[in-house]
Each structure stands twice: as C-alpha cells, then as structure tokens.
Amino acid sequence: MFSREHIEVKTLDQIRAMRVAGLVVAEGLAAMGEAAKPGVTTAEIEAVGREVLARHGATSNFLGYGADWGLPPYPGVACISVNEVVVHGIAGEREVHEGDIVSVDYGAIVDGWHGDAARTFAVGQIDADSRQLIDVTSESMWAGIAQIAAGHRIGDVSHAVEQSILSHGRSYGIIRDYTGHGIGTAMHQPPDVPNYGRAHRGAKIVPGMCLCVEPMVTLGGDEVEELDDGWTVVTVDSTRAAHWENTIAVLPDGLWVLTEPDGGRAQLAALGVPYGGLE
Template sequence: MIELKTPAAIDAMAAAGAVVARALDAVHDAAAIGVTLRELDALARTVIADAGATPAFLHYQPSFAPTPYPAVICASVNDVIVHGIPDDTALRDGDLVSIDCGATLAGWVGDSAISFTIGTPHPDDTHLIDTATRALAAGVAAAIPGAHLGDIGAAIGAVGRAAGYGIPHDFGGHGIGRAMHEPPSVPNDGRPGRGLRLREGLVLALEPMFLAGGHDDYRTAADGWALHTLDGSRAAHVEHTVAITADGPRLLTTA
C-alpha cells in the first residue's frame, strides 16, 4: 500500500535526509588517493551515530540479496553500478566513485547518492556524472501533483538516452518513508502519461544510474550485491529523496 505522508512526516523525513547529506558530504571531503573504502564507511557510520540516527543499509536484506548488507554505505567504484560493499580497496587517481547512503531518524528514512572522481578527472567521467545529475534534476522537476510515474521515468531516461548511456534493467527509484523501500517502484526510463498518478504527500527516492558503455545489461558479483557493467565501462549513480507537495518538489536529502 502506498502511504501519503503528512507535512509533519515530510519534515521528519527532511531531518533524516539532512543526516544523510552530512554523511555524504563528509565522505566526499575525505575521499582521496590512498583512502580505503572501509575508512569511508567508518566515517559515515560516525556521522550518522553522532546525529542520533541509525544506518538504514546496515543488515538490510531486500528480496534480491542472498545475505544482509554488511556496511553503512554502498561504495561503487568505476565499473560497479550500485551496491558495492566497502572493503580495503584504496582509492586511486582517476577513480569514479559512487556513494549511496541511508539513515533512519525518529522512525523515518532518508536515502541519497553522489558520484565523483578522485584526483585528476577524465572528461568522459565528468560528462557521465554531469549527465546523471541533469537527469536527476529532470526527474525531480517532473515530480508534481497530477503527473504520472511515467513522466518521471521519461524525464530521466530522455537525458541518459540522448547521451548514449545505458540504463540498467530492474533497478531504479522507489517509494520511501518508514521503510527504505516502499511502493511504488520508479523506473529510470518510461513513457509520459503512464503509470500511477502522483499526489501530494507521496515521497520518492529518485536515482538515475547510467552506464557509459551504452548497454542496459549488467552482471551481479559473487557477493550477490554489487552490480557491474558487462563491458567494464564506468557507471554513475546519483539520488535524492523527494516529496511531492502543492508547492512543487521538495528535496529532503540536503544539508
């Protein structure tokens, strides 16, 4: 069942989202050549705990996953699209990093993701990240009362397809609230005017994922979590939690 959130609930979700934004800011600032993914995970854990919140990803096990998730952030590097598990891998000059983070505060969840490069950026990576960011903005702009889920997917997909990027099947945005994943699912491609009509109080996590090689297919790592591009090309992933209100889309995952 889809739950429409009250203004007070949306304010509470914004507080959870602010914790996520601070954790992502801290991780981005700390990410540098030689820093390990596990160190970034520990930093996010500290920021979330200091805010009186709890990590939303830690021990989370959606239906597709064979085991509970073992970390606080998803740290996906280069050809990893999403769900990379932080380990002792040290960041290198030119790496493309996507960090996804969630936090629960007072029973409400915030979820957001950023992509960035380490050291000297490659122009192709910069274009990929910028395109994903523009697609997210287009999806947010389409999240208004009276529109349809297909309008959001079409807005995101149009930006990615125009750039020649792939969009992975079966993974996209989602409803969010008391739980990390709530209905409805929000594809990153779609047809305008199709799907659920959007109403005030609906809160969605919108998250474009683009694959530089142009293919939509992916492979799942042996750990059952990380998704890799089939051709080894790079991927970018960005996300915001967004509330649909009478005054327009409200971003809930900003600091």
C-alpha cells in the same frame, strides 16, 4: 497513511520528520565525498558515514538489509562503488586512486523515518568522459525531479530521466534492473520509479508522496551482473558507471528535496519548479 494503491501518503509533520533524516544523509554524503582521496580504502570512506550516523543518533537503513528476504545481510552503512561497480559495492580494502570515480549510496533512519540518496564523486582529476558521465547522470536525476508534481504520473518522471540521458551526443547505458522508489517508514516502498518509460503512465502523483529518483548510467552497455558476494553489481563490459539519487517530498505548494542541504531550492529555481519546503 496509505492510498488505495498502497502508496504511503504522509502528513506535513511526517515529512518534517523525514527532513531530519534527509539532512543526516546529506551531511554524511558530503563527508564521504571529502574522504574519497587517492590512497584511501573504501572501508575508510564508509567509516566516515558511520561516524555521521552515530553523531546524530541515527541508525542505518542499509546495515543488515536483505536478511528478511534470505539475502546475505548487507554489511555496511553505505554502498561504496568504484568505477565499473554500479551499485551495492561493499566497503573493504580496495583503494581508490587518482582518476577513479566513486559512487556512494547512503541512508539514515531517524525516529522511524528514512532518508536515502546517492552521489558520484571524482577522485582528483578525472578524464573528460567520466566527468561528462557524472554530469549527465546528475542532470537526468534533476530532469526527473522536475516532473514530480501533483497530477503527473510516475511515467512522466521515468520518461524525463530517459530523455535527458538520450539527449546527449553519445550512447550511454541506462541501467534498467534497478530503479527509484517510494520511501517513508521503509527505505523501499511502492511505487517503483524506473529510469526509462512512457509518459502519462503509472501511479498518479499526489501531495504527501515521497519518492527517490535514482538514475544509474554507464559509459557502455546496460547489462550488469551480480558478484558472488550477493550484492556487488558491476557492468558486464567493465565500463564505468555513475549513480545519483535524492529523496523528494511532494507538498501542496511544490517540492522539497529532503536530502539536499538547501532543500533543493537552488536547483528547483533553475528548473522553474516551485519550491514547497517547510523551513
């Protein structure tokens, strides 16, 4: 299952199993996005994700994460990050309000296989800068996904994410401290997939690899700090951040975006990328 670079390479049947987890993630994210209404708390949003996991008999790859490394065990099944919170926001009594943006990072385990994805949602009507931030971040994720192909290298993905963000007419902060990653029998595996870098560098992409492309972008600088809870990461300059992520499988005939309901078929077609889904 592992290559000489210690990157987990899956069989087609194993990727089919990962798709089951990916669909649970897609459903949970959609439900939490619907729940992100003015006046609700982040705990109420996270509870929706718990219900989706329970209904499908799935377990959370977030709940308790970190305990094996001496970190405070993560207490939720989803990271709910509002406005200036970049990632790892812990659900609680914070209310979301009209005009806020809410990033939800969420995962599931089914039969030992992991899915992981993130979305940033608007709460009601949001300002133009926040809307563009969400769109720029999503677009950069898809630009990176479009570079995932057998024979390409991880640096091609990273470079595409960075160049997509830089191509817009303003300066955005590209978070460097947190990256995408491999995924499979664990949520975080080699290789790291940074959101910046040089093309033609890094591990070679081969069929059977599964990767998470995960840009985090801010309206200001790229400096972040971790709060005293040991998890919540915020922008140092208090500007807003957006976060997008998908789990992607590399198949012999193309890509399968395991955490998109349609397998990524529509977006991949728009980008001219072959769809390789097994359904």
